[in-house]
Amino acid sequence: MVATVLRLRYRILGNILSRNPWQLVGFCLGVLSALWLLALVAFAMIALAGLGDASVSRMVVVLGGSALVAGWVIGPLLIAGMDTTVDAGRLAPFPLTRRQVMLALTGTGATGVPGITTTLAALITAIVWWRSPVALLVAVPCALLGALVCVIAGRLAGTLSASLGGNRRGRELVGTLALGLVIMAGPILSAVAVGVGAAVDAVDRVALAADVLGWTPIGAAWAVPADLAAGTWASALVKVLIAVATLAGLWLIWSRALAVGVVAPRHRVARAADPGRLGLFGLMPTGGVGATWARSLTAWLRDPRYLRQLIFVPLFPALFAFTGGLREGPFVASAVIVAFVLSITGYTDISYDGTAFASVLSTGVRGWQDRLGRLLGAATVGIPAVVLVAIVTLVIADAVALLPGVLGAALGILLAGYAVSAVSSALIVSPVSAPGDSPFKTVPGQTFLNGLLVFVVMAGVLVLAAPSLITTVIGLVTGTVQLGWIALAIAVVVGSAAITGGVIVGGRTLERTGPSLLLRIKAFPTG
């Protein structure tokens, strides 16, 4: 039975890969990077084995193993539906016991590229213990145990995130928060490290973390060989028990989660707003511009695929503050960088409509109305965000005198970006994740050409923003504060002119290209 499901899974994979060459390329890259990772692990382990320092070995193996387990848990939350070719919901119609379903899913999880890589990497770590035959011998089953914990924890996380699917908002929220955490992990950790202070030696702290993790469910299996090598048999035994109990516990919880999930599959908890709550649709003026503005702004405020772009607004200043310090160039220029990122987010804005673009097309709204509406939606979020970042960073950096210049450069870029996007999004659509899917899902079909077009769009933005940008730079270099004000004025004037041109040209283009854009969107795998 399990074998049948495994064959099914490889048959599906084969069909997908033979149908779509780009997915084949992606798959090959995945396999190559897996091999590269394995080679790195092998190299590191051989180095560790040669080094022969047991405490360092323990540190690396336990931390690495724990990170692996954590990755398997967080992965499915980030990439909703990482491997849904075979999942419990799809197996539900077949006469399989829940145990058989779980075995089949464990099997498919362990035999995918990540599963195989994890298992091999875990086995390679055993090399480290070659000096101690007992540890080496025990390390093999422990590695398999650890890999199994990874797979089942991943499956459990997948099941839980899928059953959150009933609560769509919840899943979207969890996904966004998880990505925020992952991105901010570096800065947060370095802040904590700075906060804790250099009083404790860094290596000691890491070793301590490894010791603690070894007693927890995610680290226990990896710590057993280290304990054996050190001769602490009792703690090794306890850790074996912890690891086995972890596996059993995960299996039980997963079983319960599946039982609930299959009985009430994808139950939709419709959370109704009060009737009459029109949101922005009650505020904006009627007509094509107002309607598009309201829809676009609603998406910017609520759609995770747009919100993901806004993560960068606080992220860049934070990153620059941690890496460069509060008085340094990058932090002071945060607003400019943020503006650059925000300016090109809408370069294929129609892609995010998906096939709902058909309803825009069938209303016969004029091209310039659509362009202006989308632009206003983006600007209602983007301009305040950039201004806010500029003011906050410059106040913190105690360089408020630079505000006009920084604002000039930032707004110059942002407005130029809106102008370029008004034209480019009437010409280009690219496959993006469907509304409701995880915004972090990688979508097949992103072509090389589309990748190049981003650079064309960026170049266009920089050319249009050049007057204010150059004025600001001259002002900064020569220390002429007045030039900052001139840059700001240039940004507003040139930006407004560019936007007017962009809306007119983009509008005319869209009226010509609309039907073919819809046809291309329909051909995308996400629909």
Next chain:
Amino acid sequence: MSTLTPALQLSGLVKSFSGTPAVAGIDLVVPAGSFYGLVGPNGAGKTTTLSMATGLLQPDAGSAHVHGVDVWAQPVEAKRIIGNLADGVRLFDRLTGEQLLTYTAMMFGIPRPEIAGRVGDLLDLMDLREAAGTIVADYSAGMTKKIALACALVHAPRLLVLDEPFESVDPVSAANIEDVLRGYTRSGGSIIISSHSMDLVQRMCDHVAVIAAGRVLAAGTVDEVRGGETLQDRFIDLVGGRHTSEGPQWLRQS
């Protein structure tokens, strides 16, 4: 004059997708005030034809006129008078039903004071009052069809183009919608509707066209096309492919 100009006139429409013809020369005349059924087997080209008639899909050749307005030469003017329920496309389903209807009304530039009244009427009509505040993504398939139909009606179009409007819609709602559509044609509106339900087309429509493999096999009033038979039998005669076996032996229960 408007009674003489057809509500929809398709002339020589052709469309191929990467070499495979989907629509191979379709001519249709939907008289003003008629309730026109478009029937055909799966893959006959119904959706492709209706997409070209509503300005969503550029034809390779041929033209579409709505009340005399060329859809592809004057798309904005044509689309103002078309109410379109397209099949196989999403809605902006992150909006609540009420927001989506309001949005659609705004897109057509309905004056603000009129919008709330129209939206309320349509929600009642589609039995969606309870679900007005629910996000459309959380609607069932039938509810989604109904809100899409409501969106097609909100600007009081002269021609309704409905692709599979009754798919997954419950019988009570379907009966209510049927009444409204009949009233609409009696008051001078025109409807073209694609459907797989021959009973429904025979009951509701006064005209019908049977298409298969991208061509019109028969067109005219329902009585002309069915010629004494039921529409179902006539359709199967025209399209062919009916099997008369009772299924394989192993499937029999006794």
